[in-house]
Amino acid sequence: MNMILNTALKKLSAEQKFMISVIIVNGGNYLYNLILGRILGPEQFADAALLITFLLVLSFIAMTFQLSTAKFSVIFEDAIFKSFINIIYKYSSIIGIIFGVLLIIFSKQLQVLFNTQSSSMFTIFGIGVPIYFIMSVNRGVFQGGKKFDSLAITYQGEMLSRLVITLILIYTLSLQSSILVALGIAISFLFGLLPFRFRDIEITKKHELPSAESKYIIKFFLLTAFYEFTQIIINNSDILMVKHYFETYEAGLYASLALIGRVVYFVAWMFVMLLLPKVVQKQKDGESHAPILFKYVSYITLLSVSIVLGCYLFPELVINIMFGPEYLSVAPLLWKYAIATSLFAISNIFAYYFLSLDQYIPVVLSALLGVSQVVLIIFFHDTLSDVVIMQIIAMAILLLFQIFFFLSYQKLSKKSSTNN
Incomplete structure (x- = not known):
């Protein structure tokens, strides 16, 4: 049996192994959430x-550094890459410290804003934030260099340690659960640093980049940061607003709904990880990159249809298995939420494709639709159903805009290639 397994693994490419790893990591993260929900x-x-x-939210902010590192790990070489990697580690650490300190300073205010039992959970979380930013740059190096084995290990280490440590803390300590969960999350960041790529890191030496490269990096970084900000709005504003507008019990129910419904989105991240370095490399080599987009969009679409159908046909079964009978009241909303996240996941593949090509318009579109989602929920939040429907409307419009832009971009590309 072991021989068969080893032979099968040897036949898999690094990319395929990474895809399997991401599925395992997502499964582990889901298990983590499900166990917490039940306990x-x-x-x-x-x-x-x-x-x-x-x-x-933190992962989206740090993703700016990871994607920038991944992109320029493909483009830059030798001395320029060495300077780049040292500079981005420096600034990621600074940004991480700033965000961490802000969380600690405003922990009391956050407790009031989100009606939590403790402010200490924000303080503990804030302490771990700088580590997460460093971890993201390290992952970006692996992603850009297509070192998918090492990249997979960092995700697996973070996931497994968070799951195990959190459960140990909950069952051995009698502190508030939110504090223990925060501790588990913060400690898991340390495990996510492994393996760490020390090569080319020179802390004591001053590094500079040529002006042209610096401008290119800043341009891409700001574009990516702006898009990740829209991701934060679209992907997390509903949970935060429900936590603000609704009672704690309803917020907990909605959190379970969101967790199940977002499975397609989390799987889509696997394809984003694979898509960006491939598209950048194809563009660098002057080759066609649209087929890569088509492949990943088709994967996500098939997955989305399957999940929405499953949630529509067996909502109570899914809720009962994953969270238990206490959460059954949100079962009728499950398939609707799955539609919203599916639309977002597909449009997200388009957005990251264009982000790889330094295109601005899809990012602006995402920002506008992200804001519109928030506005819609502000005005229509009488019930949890209203919140979900507003997201479907916003995400459907976003996907239509992304498809329209892609078709327009393809036409322009063909015209320019014909003229040349």
Whole structure:
């Protein structure tokens, strides 16, 4: 049996192994959330879900550094790459410290804003933030260099350590659950640093980049940061606003709904990881890159249809298996939420494709639709159903705009190639 397994693994490419790893990591993260949901119950899970949402927000901010590192790891070589990697580590550390300190300073205000049981959960989380930014740059190096084995290990280490450490803390310590969850998350960042690529890092030496390269990096970084900001709005504003507008019990129910419905989005991230370095390399080599987009969009579409159909046909079964009977009241909303996240996941593939090509318009579109989602929820939040429907409307419009822009971009590209 072991021989068969080893033979099968040897036949898999690094990319295929990474895809399997991401599925395992997503499964582990889901297991982590499901266990917390069952152990803590809706009210305490609301605080835990808020921390997980903060983690997602953090991941989007840090993703700016990861994607920038990945892109320029493909483009830059030798001395320029060495200077770049040292500079981005420096600035990621500074930004991480700033965000961490802000979380600690405003922990009391965050407690009031989100109706949490403790402010200490934000303080503990803030301490771990700088580590996460460093971890993201390290991952970006692996991603850009297509070192998918090492990249997979960093994600697996973070996921497994968070799951195991959090459960150990919950079952051995009698502190508030939100504090223990925050501790588990912060400690897991240390495990996510491994393996760490020390090569080319020179802390004591001053590094500079040529003016042209610096401008290119800043341009891409700001574009990516802006898009990641829209990701934060679209992907997390609903949970934060529900936590603000609704009672703790309802917020906990919605958190479980969001967790199940977002499975397609989390899987889509796997394709984003693979797409960016491939598209950048194809563009660098002057080759066609649209087929890469088509491949990943088709994968996500098939996955989305399957998940939405499953949620529509067996909502109560899914909720009961994953969270238990306490959460069954949100079962009718499950397939609708799955539609919203599916639309977002597909449009997200388009957006990152264009981000790889330094295109601005899709990013602006995402920002506008992200803001519109928030505005819609502000005005229509009488029930949890209203919140979900507003997201479907916003995400459907976003996907239509992305498709329209892609078709326009293809026409312009063909015209320019014909003229040349």
